[in-house]
Amino acid sequence: GMKALLHDAILVFAPAEQVDKVWQRPSHINQSDSEQFCYDCGTFLGWILQAGVAETAVLPLWQEALAES
Structure with a gap:
């Protein structure tokens, strides 16, 4: 397993009607x-x-x- 995160993810909020992204649940979250x-989470x-x-x-x-995972 990982000892520390080297990356991050940035959460950006926008009005729902202005977003055309359809989020799919990832099949698993890679913890290694x-x-x-960060991408999976x-x-x-x-x-x-x-x-x-x-x-x-x-x-x-x-x-x-x-x-x-």
């Missing part, structure tokens, strides 16, 4: 590569926000995604 980990977050996931479901989804 800093760059891919950012993609997962985009999917959660776009899908309108209930607040109570967010933590279990993250736990599941990280456990599967």
Whole structure:
């Protein structure tokens, strides 16, 4: 596993009607590569926000995604 992150992801908010990106849930979150980990987590977050996931479901989804990796 990784000992430290060397990369980051930047979250940018925009009005939904101005965004044409469709976020897909990543098949897994790579925990062995800093760059891919940040990309996968950012993609997962985009999917959660776009899908309108209930607040109570967010933590279990993250736990599941990280456990599967």
